[in-house]
Amino acid sequence: MTLLDEVLQANQAYLEHTQEVNIWSKYPQKHLAIVSCMDTRLVELLEPALGICRGEVKMIKTAGNTITSKFDDVIRSLLVCIYQFDIKEIMVIGHYGCGMATATSEELIDTMIKRGIDGKAIDKIKDELSQWIDTFHNPKDNVEKSVASIHENPLIPNDIPVHGLIINPDTGKVDVVVNGY
DSSP states (O other): OOHHHHHHHHHHHHHOOOOOOOOOSSOTOOOEEEEEOGGGGGTTTTTHHHOOOOOEEEEEGGGGGOOSSSSSSSHHHHHHHHHHOOEEEEEEEETOGGGGTTHHHHHHHHHHHHOOOHHHHHHHHHHHHHHHHTTTTHHHHHHHHHHHHTTTTTTTTTTEEEEEEEETTTTTEEEEOOOOO
16 A cells, blocks of 8 residues: 555545534634744644644744745745734744754755756755755754744834744753744
């Protein structure tokens, strides 16, 4: 059975055994957007650890909860959150033990080449890749940098508090890095 078959089978079982009716709005009840890492350890940990339920926040996940430019995917998503979904606060949530802290662009490029990616294609993104991966050394520092990037962005209104938190992926304990108030 392929992974796709497993997912489709699980979906069918879900549909047969759930009584849920979609009563949630696409507008988040807490008026909060969270930028968080895509780390698998945060799945089914982050939301309960913060007391967040379905329909209450907009969740944006990316490798290392990193902001790479003034108009990258995260910023574009936040703009939609603010101007289309009435977001009033933003939290950047990193985590201890983030794999991005030990990743390097050189290792990623080597792996890409081994997987058959053309070196010419890699050359086109090499500098950007290095600026992204090779500058991430500490999850706490990265949260501070991401908060600053959002807060200083000219497209983000000054009345939006931007908080920085870091979570322990083993215990769920959250520490405040930046209080946006």
